[in-house]
Amino acid sequence: MTSNSDVSGKKIAAGICGILLGALGIHKFVLGYSTEGLIMLLVSILTCGLVAPVMGIIGLIEGIIYLTKSDEEFYNTYMVGKKAWF
Template identity: 50%
Template sequence: MKSRVTAGVLAILLGGFGIHKFYLGKIGIGIVYLLFCWTGIPSIIGLIEGILYLTKTDSEFQQKYASA
């Protein structure tokens, strides 16, 4: 079971490198984040995703994001 708070903090702090995607088991999209990290776009998306992760309840998070 993946932690909502861990995923949210990783997305906010290291989202530009896709670390939160690797943590959630989404390796393919994590590699895409790494390939485009130099553009800054993944950092913005990671910040938004981190906020979304942290605003969900634990059950919503597990159902939507952590069920790989």
């Protein structure tokens, strides 16, 4: 297992990016989910921003979920279990 500070830092970075930049999928890239991040980014860009609000809401929800989990639960769910969505 990585150190608590690494997990906590990644959790906070992903949570804040999800809340502020959710439509661009930056929080997915922070967690190492390149495919999912690319999907969110391309959906937002290729629809000329029409679907960006939906991606933004998804990012907001995921950011809140990340920040409300304990460090251990976050680590087990997103870093070990590789749960990509919600």
